Amino acid sequence: MHKHPKHSVIVIDNATFHKRNDAIQVIEQAQLNLEFLPPYSPDLNLIEKKWAQAKSIRRKFGYNPDKLFLYSKL
Numbered sequence: 001m002h003k004h005p006k007h008s009v010i011v012i013d014n015a016t017f018h019k020r021n022d023a024i025q026v027i028e029q030a031q032l033n034l035e036f037l038p039p040y041s042p043d044l045n046l047i048e049k050k051w052a053q054a055k056s057i058r059r060k061f062g063y064n065p066d067k068l069f070l071y072s073k074l
Helices: 021-029 047-061 065-071
Strands: 009-012 033-036
Touching: 021 033, 047 065
Parallel strands: 009 033
Antiparallel strands: none
């Protein structure tokens, strides 16, 4: 497990799997503060831009997820 300074802040997006009670408990037990990004905040969550690019390529070429990451340069 990584060592973080006490009272560090963990910032995550609002994906359902990030809100699992077991994950939240681990963060709180490590004495870290948890903050969620606003519901739709692509400017604050840079991975959203890459996911938008991936979805666009997938639609354009009809790739399944395996082909998307095999053939694209994301």
